[in-house]
Each structure stands twice: as C-alpha cells, then as structure tokens.
Amino acid sequence: MTESPEQQSAVPGRWRRRRPAFVRPSWWPLPAGVLLGAACGFSYGMLAQPEYAATSYAMVTAGKDVDPAAALGYAQSYGRLATSDATLTYAKGAAGEPVRELRTHVRSETSPDSPMITVTGTSADRDRAADIANAVTEAVVVSSGHVSKDTGVKLIKFSHAVPPVDPASPSTPLGTAVGAGAGGLVGGLVLLVRPRPGRRGVTPQVPAPAQGGAADERELVR
Template identity: 85%
Template sequence: MTESPEQQPAVPGRLRRLRPAFVPPRWWPLPVCALLGAACGFSYGMLATPQYASTGYVMVTAGKDTDPAATLGYAQSYGRLATSDTTLAYAKGAAGEPVRELRTHVRSETSPDSPMIAVTGTSADRGRASDIANAVTEALVVAGGHVSKDTGVKLIKFSHAVPPTDPASPSTPLGTAVGASAGGLAGALVLLVRPRPARRDVTAQVPGPSHGGSADERELVR
C-alpha cells in the first residue's frame, strides 16, 4: 500500500548535529587537584610523627684589640662550622648520637646584622631536641675557644635551649590547607599549559523518503 504524501514522514533536515551526553568543564583539573592535595595534606598530618624544635644562641664577642665590626664576619663563619664534622664530633657525646645521625637533627642560622648564631635541634622527643641544641652550642663554644687567640674573638653561650611545648611540624588542619593550596596551584598550572582542544562537530546524514523532496535532498541521500 502506497502512503500518500501527507502520510510520509517529514524530513527533519539534511544534517543533524550530534553532541555527547556530558562534557566535563574545561576547568575540571582545578577542583580535582585541590581535593587530591587536601587529601594528601590531611593524611600527612594524621600519620606523620610530630617533630619538635628547640633553639639555643651563641654570641660572638670581640677581644681587646679586635674591631667589633669583625664579629659579624666571624659569626657567619662559625654559623657554617656549627654543623661541620669537627663541631659535631665534639657534640656527639653529649647528644648521644653519632655524627651522621646528629647532622640530620641540627641546623644553624645567622644574621648579617647581628653577631648571633642560632643552633636548632629537632627530634620527635621535645627533651631530646633541646639536648641536641645545647650539645652543639657547647661544642661550638669550645671549638671557638681553641682558636680565640688567633681570631681575636670569643664565643659565649647567650641563651640555653629549653624543651618546646608545641611541635614544629604542621598540624592536621594546616597540612590540609597547605595541601589544598598546592593542589589548586598544580591544577591552575595544568589549565595554563594544557592545549585548548579543537572544536569538532560530528554530523550525520538523515535519509529522506525515496520519492518526493527537493533536488538537493535527493542528491544528499544519493
């Protein structure tokens, strides 16, 4: 039975644009990286062992015939010697650790404006952290005294290190915030360096009826 022209399905169009059901936004790496960073920071804060830090101070003083301005330069030099093998060899007995292990738990800092040397000991035990700092500062004072006649300066122990009350390692909330910030920064960098995808349209031809239609539509179907 032949359908009448009125009963034949209408041609919806020559081409129909096909789009995927869901396209994630281009900025999706930003929240994903931020969430991953927050998860890593939270895990670190929960699982990492708290570390304590205690600091003692050593002062460089000038001798009778020494220019006081020279103490600034000597403070820089002795600050670098605080973590040397020679100084740590003096301190290992009082610290109760070998030189190799002690080097990973002590650091020194100096200022270009003050003849002061800060020696910081770190440990998972708060009392141990202060013991390490005091052992290294005393060893530095002894080492400086051996050459005081040649240098014209003297090292004195200015401040004693005491056991800290709070850990120096970041807390869980702080670790989570830092991790989220680092993850967000990484996601932003991904967005900056990622090439913009080319826009491509997927088209499909919709066949028309075997009879009727315009000449262009019959040519397209053919």
Template identity: 85%
Template sequence: MTESPAQPAVPGRFRRLRPASVRPSWWPLPVCVLLGAACGFSYGTLATPEYTATSYAMVTAGKDIDPAAALGYAQSYGRLVTSDATLSYAKGAAGEPVRELRTHVLSETSPDSPMIAVTGTSADPGRAADIANAVTEAVVVSSGHVAKDTGVKLIKFSHAVPPADPVSPSVPLGAAVGASAGGLTGGLVLLVRPRRGRRDTGAQVPAPAQGGAATPAEERELVR
C-alpha cells in the same frame, strides 16, 4: 491506485546533539583539588611531628680588636657548627652519632649581628633542646682554644628549652595546602590540554535541497 503516504517534512537545519553524559570541560579542576586535599590530610595525619629548639651564641671582641671583626668570626664559627670536630665533641651530650646528629642540626648567622643560632630538630621536644645545647656548648669550647690567637671570644647567649608545639603542619593546614596545590595543578592542566575542534561543539549542517529530500552529502554528514 492508493496514494503513498506523505513524507514527513525535513527540518531546514540539522543540529548535532551533544550527549548528556559528556563530562564538563572543567572536570580536572575539582578532581585535582580533592586529590590534593586528600594527600595533604593523609600527610598531616600520618607524618611524625617534628620539634625544633634553638640556642644562641655571641662573639665578643677583645680590647685591642676591631668590633667589626666579631661579625666575620661569627660567620666562621657558624660554619663550624656542623663540622666533624664540633659534632664529634657534642655527640656524647646529644646522645646521637655524628652522622645522625648532622641531619638534626642547623646553624644560622646574620651579617648585621655577631650572633649564631643553633637549631636542633627531633621527634621529641626534649631531645631537640638537648641537641641544640650540646652543639652550642661544643662550638663555644672549641672557640675557647683559639681565643688568645683570634682576640675574640664566643659565649653562650641563651639556652634552648623544649618547645611546646611541633613545627610540622597540622591536619587542617596540610589539607588546605594540598587542596591549594591540587587547584593549581588542575588549572595548569586546563591551560595546557588541547582544545576541542569546532566540530565537537555543535556544528550545524546546511539546509537540505528544495523538495524535502536530503542530498547524499547531507546524509553522510548526518551519519557522522
């Protein structure tokens, strides 16, 4: 009788090998950074540049009026900058209807100074300055109609000039902001996604029984 060939020795431990094609666990981070940078670059390239110009008006108190009252009137006149009455008066000089003009005007006041800042925005720098000057002139004229009753006077402090540079983000800045936002999003994805179980990270199979043959339970574990 011929002897059967010897069976190869079975190693003491079996390891589940991780496929080489599995993506690293941190792949969402660089993907989100690249997507964010691409979005920011596209926005900076395709977005229409926006310009702003600002003119200033100041409230002055009369002889018999408390100077502190000028601060309160400055707050009131600052709210009137975007009112229908003011914008209706300014629409001729600004060259825009009231509805469009309201979206291109912003007023700011300070609790420490009787100053009103009127800012005009437009895709054209000259138009932005025209809007700011027209609205400031309108609110100054409106305040003059009630100057005798209020005891304060609103005067134009400075004239708006066409800006040289837009306020909209440039292409490099847009790409940098987009990449930062993408990195933040990728980091959040890594934090909130479910973690893999220990079985997926290389669990070990117990050593087979003596004699070199694996038990049925071990064979089932290997098949998995």
C-alpha cells in the same frame, strides 16, 4: 499537564526532544586537583610523625683591642663550623646520637647585622631536640675558647634551648593548604596541555539529517 503514552506515540519522532544529558564542565580538572591535593595534605598532617625543634643562641664578643666589626665576621665563621664534622664529633656524646644522624638533626644560622649564632636541633622527641641544640652550641663555644687568645674574640652561650611545647612540623592546616595549592597547579597544567575542541586534526561532527528529509526533497524536484 502530563501526556499519556498514546499521545506521546502520536508525536513524530523527529519532533521529540530528548532530555539533555549531563555535560561535564571543561574546567573540572582544576577543582578536582584542589580537592585531591587538600585531602593528601590533610592526611599527611594527621598521619605523619610530629617533629620538634629547639633553638639555642651563642654570641661573639670582641676584646678591648679588637674592632667590634670583626665579631660579625667571626660569627659567620663559627656559624659554619657549628655543623662541621669536628664540632659534631665533639657533641655526639652529649647529644646521644652518632655524627651521621646528628648532621641531619641540626642546623645553624647567622645574621649579617648581629654577631649572633642560632643552633636548632630537631627530633621526634622534644627533650632530645633540646639536648641536640645545647650539645652542639656547647661544642662550638668550647672550640672557640681554644683560639680566643689568637682571635681576640670570645664566643659565649647566650640562651639555653628548652624542650618545645608544640611540634614544628607537620602542621595540618599548612599541609592542607600546600596540598590544595599543589593540586590546583596540577589541575591548571592539565587544562593547558589537554587538546581542545576546534583544534587542527579534530573532525567536526555533522548532525545526521532528520527522517523524511530525503523524501521531501524528492517531492519538491518532481
């Protein structure tokens, strides 16, 4: 039953109970960091310009009088030469980009178990990405052909790069997940480094005595 204002005023002030104020949980930086990071990652995935990646393959084959294991070593060497200035200078005409720009849009990889070289071209245009990969691969194949009689191995183009259908980056789900993880990490660090109650240098708060307490003590002394 609800008390009237007159009944509430008749109750002594020290016995009144105030409505407890909202207390913010101590672990609030963790969910806040996760939400903020997820929002930033989602925004980046939606607003950033998509980038396409196309890959072509080349394989090193050994001659009749050459140890097949030597093809693995030459594949490693040709893989490193794929992004060299000499190769990119030869490929810049077919790729349609200067050497400085072409260097940032191409990468090569090799496998220790197979004499295969992968050349990947990246660009905001899917057709240009395929052109970059094919131009660089063709340049490496032509360069290796000049010394094939001396090395005893031959580099052949194994697969032609085609324009990709879907962009390689950015991925909105991946960006959201990465952003949430980074935000959670930052929130966890904030929880670790911020001061906590009860540490040295923090003065505890002592509640003030209730009204009328001093008068009651004086009456007891008398």
